Amino acid sequence: MQLTLEFGGGLELLCNxxxxxxxxxxxxxxxxxxxxxxxxxxxxxxxxxxxRPEMFMKGDTVRPGVLVLxxxxxWELSGQxxxxxGEKDSVVFISTLHGG
Amino acid sequence: MQEADVVKxxxxxxxxxxxxxxxxxxxALKRPKTLEQICRECxxxxxxxxxxxxxxxxxxxxxxERIAIGASGGKDSTVLAYVLSELNRRHNxxxxxxxxxxxxxxxxxxxxxxxxxxxxxxxxxxxxxxxxYKELYGWTMDEIVKMIGLKNNCTFCxxxxxxxxxxxxxxxxxxxxxxxxxxxxxxxxxxxNILRGDIARLSRCTSITTGxxxxxxxxxxxxxxxxxxxxxxxxxxxxxxxxxxxIYSPNAYRGFAREFIKDLERIRPSxxxxxxxxGEDFRISTSTKMPEQGTCERCGYISSQKWCKACxxxxxxxxGLPKLGIGRSRGITTDRSNDMxxxxxxxxxxxxQCGTLDF
Ligand SMILES: [Zn+2]
Ligand SMILES: [Zn+2]
Ligand SMILES: [Zn+2]
Numbered sequence: 001m002q003l004t005l006e007f008g009g010g011l012e013l014l015c016n017x018x019x020x021x022x023x024x025x026x027x028x029x030x031x032x033x034x035x036x037x038x039x040x041x042x043x044x045x046x047x048x049x050x051x052r053p054e055m056f057m058k059g060d061t062v063r064p065g066v067l068v069l070x071x072x073x074x075w076e077l078s079g080q081x082x083x084x085x086g087e088k089d090s091v092v093f094i095s096t097l098h099g100g
Numbered sequence: 101m102q103e104a105d106v107v108k109x110x111x112x113x114x115x116x117x118x119x120x121x122x123x124x125x126x127x128a129l130k131r132p133k134t135l136e137q138i139c140r141e142c143x144x145x146x147x148x149x150x151x152x153x154x155x156x157x158x159x160x161x162x163x164x165e166r167i168a169i170g171a172s173g174g175k176d177s178t179v180l181a182y183v184l185s186e187l188n189r190r191h192n193x194x195x196x197x198x199x200x201x202x203x204x205x206x207x208x209x210x211x212x213x214x215x216x217x218x219x220x221x222x223x224x225x226x227x228x229x230x231x232x233y234k235e236l237y238g239w240t241m242d243e244i245v246k247m248i249g250l251k252n253n254c255t256f257c258x259x260x261x262x263x264x265x266x267x268x269x270x271x272x273x274x275x276x277x278x279x280x281x282x283x284x285x286x287x288x289x290x291x292x293n294i295l296r297g298d299i300a301r302l303s304r305c306t307s308i309t310t311g312x313x314x315x316x317x318x319x320x321x322x323x324x325x326x327x328x329x330x331x332x333x334x335x336x337x338x339x340x341x342x343x344x345x346x347i348y349s350p351n352a353y354r355g356f357a358r359e360f361i362k363d364l365e366r367i368r369p370s371x372x373x374x375x376x377x378x379g380e381d382f383r384i385s386t387s388t389k390m391p392e393q394g395t396c397e398r399c400g401y402i403s404s405q406k407w408c409k410a411c412x413x414x415x416x417x418x419x420g421l422p423k424l425g426i427g428r429s430r431g432i433t434t435d436r437s438n439d440m441x442x443x444x445x446x447x448x449x450x451x452x453q454c455g456t457l458d459f
Contacts, residue, residue: 008335008343009175009331009343010343010344013344063362064359064362064363064365064366065327065358065359065362067328067331067332067335069335072128072336073117073126073127073128073129074128074129074130074332076129076130077117077127077128077129077130077137078117092335094331094335095343096175096284096327096328096330096331097358097362
C-alpha cells in the first residue's frame, strides 16, 4: 500500500532528518481486514525510526504530545489507533514537544 | 506538504464528521478545550477570536503602544507574531509590532532558528531586532559551555536571556514584551513551582501580565491557548517555524513535568486549564516573605541583591570561577557556601530549560 508519511516538529530528526517519506507498506492484513493506524505505527517504529524511539512511541501508541493527522484530519476524529488506511493516504506526525 | 490542500473524501473520516459550528464542512480537528469537532475555517476563526478576547478582556495592550514579540523562531512565537499582526490589522489595535530575538551564540541551533526569524521578519513585515550574548556579556553560550561544561549551563542561559530580552526591549523603546508562553507551558510551570516549593514564582507564573513594576512589562496572549491548537494552526496555515531542541538542554526535571501534563491531557484535556486555575487560586500567606526589589549596583538591572544574577554569573566567568552564583546565593564572596547550597540541590535555580523563555 502506497502511503505518504510526514514527520514534523522535530520528529524528522528521528528518521535521518527526512520529513517526507513515500513508502510502500506491505503489511499482510488479516483476510479482509483493513490496515489500521495501529499496524502502521508498528511498521514505522520498525522501519523508519532510526533513533530515540521513545520520543515517538509510548506503549503501542504515539507519545502524548505527538499530533497525528490522517489525510489532514486530526486522528482523534477517526478513532486514533483504529483509523483504517487506504491506498495513497497521507499520515502526518508532528511533535508539539520542541521549543517554543 | 502540498497534500494538505487536497481534501480527499475518505471513508472513516468525512462521513458523519461535520463541523459542529458551520454544519457544512468536514471537521478537521477536535478542540482539546471544548471537545468540539470543527473544520479548518471555523478553527481559524475561533482560535484567533479567542486570543482577541483574551487581549481585550485583560487589556493587554493600549492603542499606540510599541510591542516587542519575543521571537525564538519556534512554533509559539511564530504563531504569536502571525496572529498578533493579523489581529492588529483586523481590530485596529494601533500597535507598532516588532520581533525581538536573542542570539545566545549556539552553533547549529540558534543560528538556524534565527534564519527562521529573519524569514518571519519578511513574511509578516515586522521589524526585527537581535541582541546577542556576545555583545551584551562578552561570552557566547558555546564559550560558556566550553568553560563550565554541560551541567549548569541552563542557569546561564535562563538568567542571561531574561536580561537580554529586557535590554533589547529597551533598545527598541517598546512599552511591553509579548511572549509565546501557552497554556501547556503555564500549567507545567505551576507544577514545577509546586514541586520546588517556590511560592513567589507560583503566584507570579499564572499572571497574564508580569513585571509591571519593572522596566518592561511582559504579557502572555496565549495564556489560555492549548499547544495542540497552536501546532495545528501552524500546520494548517503552513507557518514557517523551527523545531530543534536546544543542544544544551539537559533539563530532565522540566521534561518529566511536561510529560506528566501531556499524559493528563490525553485522559482529560481540561486538566491543563484546571491546573492554571489552581495556580491562580493560590494565595500567598502573609508569613511568606517576598524578596524586595532594588537595582543592581553594577549594571542597574532590577535585582533583590546587591548585584543582579547576570552580573554575579559574569563575574564568575570572567574570574575563572564559573560556579559563582549557581544556586540561590547571597552576595559574591561566599563561594564555599554557594557550592554547599548547590550540592544539596534544592535551592538550585537551574530550572528553566534552554530554549524556553523565562517567566
Ligand atoms: Zn466549520
Ligand atoms: Zn547587574
Ligand atoms: Zn541553552
